[in-house]
Structure formats: structure tokens, C-alpha cells
Amino acid sequence: MPSTVTHSAPGKLLIAGEYAVLEPGQPSIVAAVDRFISVEASPPDSGEVVLATDLLPHEVEMCRARTGLRPTDPAEACHLGGALAHLVSTVEVVDQLRSQLGLRPVSVQLSVHSTLHEQGTKIGLGSSGAVTAAAVNALTDFFGMPVSPELRFRLALLASIRVDPGPSGADLAASTWGGWIHYRAPDRARLLHLMRRTGVAETLQATWPGLTARTLSPLDTPHLHVGWSGSPASTSTHVSHLSRTQWWHSTSRSRFLARSAHCVTAALHALEQQDPATLLAAIRNARRLLAGLDHETALGIFTPKLTELCTIAEACGGAGKPSGAGGGDCGIALLPETTDALALRTRWAAAGITALPLRITDALADADADADADADADADVGSLARGPYVRQGLVLRPSVIFD
Numbered sequence: 001m002p003s004t005v006t007h008s009a010p011g012k013l014l015i016a017g018e019y020a021v022l023e024p025g026q027p028s029i030v031a032a033v034d035r036f037i038s039v040e041a042s043p044p045d046s047g048e049v050v051l052a053t054d055l056l057p058h059e060v061e062m063c064r065a066r067t068g069l070r071p072t073d074p075a076e077a078c079h080l081g082g083a084l085a086h087l088v089s090t091v092e093v094v095d096q097l098r099s100q101l102g103l104r105p106v107s108v109q110l111s112v113h114s115t116l117h118e119q120g121t122k123i124g125l126g127s128s129g130a131v132t133a134a135a136v137n138a139l140t141d142f143f144g145m146p147v148s149p150e151l152r153f154r155l156a157l158l159a160s161i162r163v164d165p166g167p168s169g170a171d172l173a174a175s176t177w178g179g180w181i182h183y184r185a186p187d188r189a190r191l192l193h194l195m196r197r198t199g200v201a202e203t204l205q206a207t208w209p210g211l212t213a214r215t216l217s218p219l220d221t222p223h224l225h226v227g228w229s230g231s232p233a234s235t236s237t238h239v240s241h242l243s244r245t246q247w248w249h250s251t252s253r254s255r256f257l258a259r260s261a262h263c264v265t266a267a268l269h270a271l272e273q274q275d276p277a278t279l280l281a282a283i284r285n286a287r288r289l290l291a292g293l294d295h296e297t298a299l300g301i302f303t304p305k306l307t308e309l310c311t312i313a314e315a316c317g318g319a320g321k322p323s324g325a326g327g328g329d330c331g332i333a334l335l336p337e338t339t340d341a342l343a344l345r346t347r348w349a350a351a352g353i354t355a356l357p358l359r360i361t362d363a364l365a366d367a368d369a370d371a372d373a374d375a376d377a378d379a380d381v382g383s384l385a386r387g388p389y390v391r392q393g394l395v396l397r398p399s400v401i402f403d
């Protein structure tokens with residue numbers, strides 16, 4: 001009987017490149033923050049798979065059917081497309097991998113605890129990504145499958161695109177590696193097609209063109225501040241709406257992608273050169289690009305509070321922008337060292353914006369951090385290939401994602 005394990009994954013902020021990062025190969029910068037989702041995997045008291053999350057008042061017992069997980073009580077099926085969607089997809093993806101490797105299913109209970117909500121409302125720190133990354137980590141550990149961070153990321157992305165192939169996976173990169181990450185997404189529609197045709201194991205081993213996940217050195221200054229608008233926004237609604245606009249097929253989009261790539265490249269350069277002034281200029285440019293996108297598409301990225309958040313950041317001598325899809329959730333401000341952060345917080349508070357005491361987190365916050373650091377050291381080789389799980393000729397190729 002496997003013993004109980006717990007793994008945590010951090011939430012994230014999108015520093016630059018949102019919306020553009022939906023296009024495979026387009027650069028973005030994402031950073032992990034020190035609020036986490038933890039997932040405990042344990043032997044269940046009864047049943048095959050039991051899912052317990054703080055999003056639901058009771059646990060849900062599931063059984064493994066030919067097509068995937070099914071609740072033993074049909075009345076619970078309503079949660080499959082909502083609160084349980086990411087957990088169910090993660091268990092199904094790991095189950096399918098085990099089955100393709102000739103390993104038998106193991107009963108498991110997953111219990112989720114999240115700090116990515118404020119008074120029951122999502123903050124927009126990537127809870128879907130964090131829960132998926134933590135659940136992959138907990139499940140593979142509980143099942144005794146030694147997988148590298150890169151493989152965990154790939155499993156998490158496959159689980160996530162089965163729920164919705166729209167999102168880029170930037171949140172999963174931050175939740176998997178922590179710190180500041182330069183992220184470019186692979187083509188999720190192609191991966192979904194490949195997974196449906198060939199299965200999880202083949203898809204994990206395929207090359208994923210466009211994908212980059214590279215950790216970046218952080219800058220001590222400017223200081224990062226996070227403001228919460230107090231209202232939740234749906235990223236998938238924004239993303240699916242955008243992909244149905246005329247803009248999506250227009251030359252305006254190509255222009256937006258080129259300008260965003262230029263802006264993110266400038267920010268990457270600033271981080272490499274430890275150049276705070278250039279980073280601030282890049283963040284201001286990122287705000288202007290998002291405002292232009294909002295103007296052309298009427299997506300509703302800039303709510304009055306998010307606009308105010310940015311205006312106050314600039315009035316305080318810094319730079320501000322929404323983090324992520326906008327429409328609510330949170331935004332960021334970067335302030336030079338000499339700037340009065342108290343003034344920013346006071347003015348945000350007067351505008352109804354809650355300053356969140358977040359820090360960029362480099363590593364996982366629990367006892368698993370050491371193991372992860374070890375795995376990180378050889379993240380460019382799929383450790384599944386070295387474990388006892390190489391069955392039926394499965395060998396993972398060397399990484400293609402670290403440049």
C-alpha cells in the first residue's frame with residue numbers, strides 16, 4: 001500500500017506577454033508567487049478514486065470506467081465540468097500513462113487545500129494550473145513513478161488541454177518550476193489531436209515545437225506589488241471570445257504579436273542585464289499593448305479598477321498592468337527602489353484595490369522542495385526513462401524545452 005504524500009504548487013503572475021502567448025512559440029514572462037495549492041494523495045478508506053477539495057462541501061467517490069472516471073453517485077456528475085474538472089483529467093491522464101506502461105491502477109484519494117482564493121473568490125493567480133501541477137506531483141509520487149519536472153509539466157499540460165485547449169500553459173510552467181520563467185507555448189490543438197490518436201505516452205515523448213520554459217534571474221529592484229480588484233474573471237471566456245473575433249484573423253493580430261514579442265524580449269534583456277529602467281519601460285509598453293488590444297476587440301481587459309491600479313502605479317513613479325486575461329482578478333505594479341510603496345498601497349486602498357503581500361517564490365514550500373531541486377538538476381533528461389517504468393519499449397527523448 002503506497003504511503004500518503006503531499007505536494008504543493010505555487011500560483012502565478014503574468015509579467016508580460018499575455019494573449020500573445022496563446023500563439024505557439026510567442027514569448028511571455030511568468031512568475032510564481034508564494035500562495036499555494038497543496039494536494040495530498042493517500043489510500044482511500046473505500047472506493048477506487050476519492051476527490052476532496054475545498055471548492056466542494058463534501059468528497060466525491062469515483063470509479064474507473066472504460067472511458068475514464070465516473071462518479072459512483074450520478075448526481076455528482078455536475079462537478080465534472082467545474083470544480084472537479086482538472087483533478088479528474090489529471091487522474092485520467094496519469095491512469096492512461098500507467099496503463100500504457102503496463103502498470104495496474106491503484107486506488108487513491110486526492111485532498112486539495114487552496115490559498116488561491118480570498119473569501120471564497122478566486123484571485124486570478126492560476127488556481128487551475130497550480131491544482132493540476134500539484135496533483136500530477138502528488139499522484140506520480142504516490143504511485144512511485146519518478147518523473148522529472150519537465151515530464152510533470154508535460155503531464156499537467158496534457159491534463160489541462162483535455163479540459164480546455166485554449167490556455168497557454170504559462171501558469172503550469174510557473175507552478176512546476178517556480179521563480180521567473182521565460183515561457184513559450186506549444187501548439188495545444190496539435191497535442192490534443194496527437195494524444196487522442198496515439199495516447200498519453202506517445203504524446204509525452206513527441207517533440208513539442210514552440211515550447212520553451214527557461215528560468216530567469218530575478219531583479220532585486222524594481223519591487224513587485226500585486227493589487228487585487230476584488231472581482232473574479234474567467235480566463236477561458238476571454239480567450240475563447242477573442243479567438244472568435246475578426247481581430248484573431250486580421251493583420252492587427254500579427255502586429256500585436258510582433259510588438260508583444262519585441263516588448264517581452266526587451267523585458268528579458270532587462271532581466272539578463274539587471275537593468276530596472278528598461279524593465280519598467282517594458283511593463284509600461286506591455287500595458288499599452290493590452291490597452292490597444294482591448295480597444296480593438298472590446299474584450300473588457302481594463303475594468304475601471306484595473307485602469308486605476310495602473311494609473312496609480314504610474315503616478316507613484318512605477319509601471320502597472322493587469323496580470324493575465326484582465327476583466328477583474330489582479331494587476332501588478334513595479335516600483336523603483338526609491339519610490340514610496342506606502343503611497344501606492346494607500347492610493348490603491350482608497351480606490352478599492354487590495355494590496356496582496358505576495359513574493360516571487362523560487363521553489364516549492366514544502367518538504368518536497370529538496371527532491372525537486374535534485375530533479376531539476378537533470379531536468380533535461382526524462383527520468384521516467386531511467387525508472388522501472390520503461391516497458392513496451394518506451395524511452396523518453398532528451399528535453400527539447402530548455403534553451
Ligand SMILES: Nc1ncnc2c1ncn2[C@@H]1O[C@H](COP(=O)(O)OP(=O)(O)OP(=O)(O)O)[C@@H](O)[C@H]1O
Binds near residue numbers: 085
Ligand atoms: N481548490 C481547487 N480544487 C480543485 N480544483 C480546483 C481548485 N482551484 C481551481 N481548481 C480548478 O480550476 C478551475 C478554475 O479555473 P479558472 O481558470 O477559472 O481559475 P484560475 O486558474 O484561478 O484563474 P486565472 O486563470 O484567472 O488565474 C476550477 O473549475 C477547478 O477545475
Ligand SMILES: C[C@@](O)(CCOP(=O)(O)O)CC(=O)O
Binds near residue numbers: 018
Ligand atoms: C490571456 C492569457 O494569455 C493569460 C491568462 O492569465 P490568467 O490565467 O488570467 O492569469 C491566457 C493564457 O496564457 O492561457
